[in-house]
Amino acid sequence: MSTEEEKKQPKSRRELVRTMGQSGNYWYAMEESKNLKKGNSLEVIFWKSPIALYRGDSGEVYAIENRCPHRQLRLSSGIVEGEEIICQYHGWNFDGCGKCTGISHELGKGKGKNELPNIKVNSYPVQEKYGLIWVFPGDPALSEEVKIPAIPQLDQENPWEFIPIDVKLEAHYSMMLENVCDFNHAFLHRKFKPFTNPHLLGTRREGDTIWIDYETDMSQSSAVKAAGEKKGAGLENMTLWYQYPYQGSNTADKYLHWLFMTPIDENHTRCFFVFLLGPLEIPFINKPVPKFLRKTVIALANKFYIIPLLAEDTYILAEEMLGQERHPDIQHLEFNPVVGEFQKMSIEKWEEYVHTEALRKKKQKEAKERYVFTGAGLTKKELRAYNKMLEEKEEAGL
Ligand code: FES
Ligand SMILES: [Fe+2]
Structure with a gap:
């Protein structure tokens, strides 16, 4: 490790906790319901991961990764039509599951949903309760069993x-x-x-x-x-x-x-x-x-x-x-x-999240799934580093 890297390493529990996010495997309040009207969209962020929230004509709220896969524009600055959001640049449509359902130009003209290239961004479970919009940024499979706290x-x-x-x-x-x-x-x-x-x-x-x-x-x-x-x-x-x-x-x-x-x-x-x-x-x-x-x-x-x-x-x-x-x-x-x-529990829960997401990503890769999505808040680099550490531990028989 270089001296520069060494310098950056947290030295105390306090320093360590200040570098960490919170586990994505919980429901997080992202916005007040009243601030998102029908046909509107806005950006919220969960630990460095931008999320586009939009409310369709039916009143339903959707949460998808806030980037158009074409040229990475923010989808939250797009146009909401029906239950979909359209990127304002070249007019690609996305549904609430993050799937591209329409392309306005030559590539997609006249093509139905299923004839289009398989393009998708991450989507997140979302619900409204207590006047707030809640998003589950982690493993969606856990979103049913984990509850918003009862008041x-x-x-x-x-x-x-x-x-x-x-x-x-x-x-x-x-x-x-x-x-x-x-x-x-x-x-x-x-x-x-x-x-x-x-x-x-x-x-x-x-x-x-x-x-x-x-x-x-x-x-x-x-x-x-x-x-x-x-x-x-x-x-x-x-x-x-x-x-x-x-x-x-x-x-x-x-x-x-x-x-x-x-x-x-x-x-x-x-x-x-x-x-x-x-x-x-x-x-x-x-x-x-x-x-x-x-x-x-x-x-x-x-x-x-x-x-x-x-x-x-x-x-x-x-x-x-x-x-x-x-x-x-x-x-x-x-x-x-x-x-x-508090710091001990925060560190423990964050490490648990990194660990479970690293395993989830590994499994998805092994199953050769086309799109490998990990929970929001984690970078590929973080997960790679974690996997490497796991492999090293395994090799050392720890
Ligand atoms: S950048 Fe979004 S459609 Fe081109
Ligand atoms: Fe106070």
């Missing part, structure tokens, strides 16, 4: 109202995770005081979920005061979780949140927050907020409390990113045990 408050007969919040973060996803579950940063939020004097009670891992329990004083929170809570009584305990790859929290079954992160690259992450607020009271008169007003109250809570609070976090994480870029080799002085636990 009972939204699945019940009278679902709680909510308005998703879309945050574009200029930092690695693991930094957002470490931020949300580390209440030692109460100082940053000294204006809103969402938690004061936090005390970490404990953390435990069960399968692919890490639970964290905090005791904290919420009586000084401006939201708790505005919500008419009696000095935060009954809100002293908060449970948080990292249920891979999602994060959430619950306070007294009354205030909950979910954070759905989609990693874009080492420096960018798309975060969708769903905050769930239980029965709310009108401040000062302490009467429950009537149902017809709840959505307005939630919009106000988002605008004046949650969004500004999250803006403090996104600002500080971009700062942390800068610190990391300037001083990549200096070890952090990390005092919160949760951070290390």
Whole structure:
């Protein structure tokens, strides 16, 4: 290994996790449903893999690799017609499975779908739930058995109202995770005081979920005061979780949140927050907020409390990113045990994804399938390197 390569090798668990994406074998929130209207398309990215999302005339959403195989133009900048998308350059049509179904010029003129050359780009399972568009970027065969996390408050007969919040973060996803579950940063939020004097009670891992329990004083929170809570009584305990790859929290079954992160690259992450607020009271008169007003109250809570609070976090994480870029080799002085636990699970799950995708690709190759698609987020180079490592291990009898 050259000295240059050696220099680039991650030296600590923190450095390592910051180079990794998230396993594609889960459902990822990619966009709010309301932002994709019938006949429109847009681009989303899952760990460096661009995906074209488009909504056909029927209202159905499709997710295909965002490149026209002809000259690699973005399909998301094309034209949606019926249930297909047409590349704007030479007018090749693609269906929701990524198959080229029409070619406007001489090569394909007058030819039916099955007479055309077999041209295809990758396609991804997609569904809509909780106001969000979810894509399964990994092995499609797993997309049925792996579920979008259930949110009972939204699945019940009278679902709680909510308005998703879309945050574009200029930092690695693991930094957002470490931020949300580390209440030692109460100082940053000294204006809103969402938690004061936090005390970490404990953390435990069960399968692919890490639970964290905090005791904290919420009586000084401006939201708790505005919500008419009696000095935060009954809100002293908060449970948080990292249920891979999602994060959430619950306070007294009354205030909950979910954070759905989609990693874009080492420096960018798309975060969708769903905050769930239980029965709310009108401040000062302490009467429950009537149902017809709840959505307005939630919009106000988002605008004046949650969004500004999250803006403090996104600002500080971009700062942390800068610190990391300037001083990549200096070890952090990390005092919160949760951070290390999160990093371990994130690394484990990413390595598992690379491993299973490398095997899938190998099998496809052996079966001599015409198109070898691997999950999004992985480059051929990464998989080759992984396969090489496996072969070397095998040869060495390890
Ligand atoms: S580049 Fe898309 S049809 Fe030619
Ligand atoms: Fe925060």
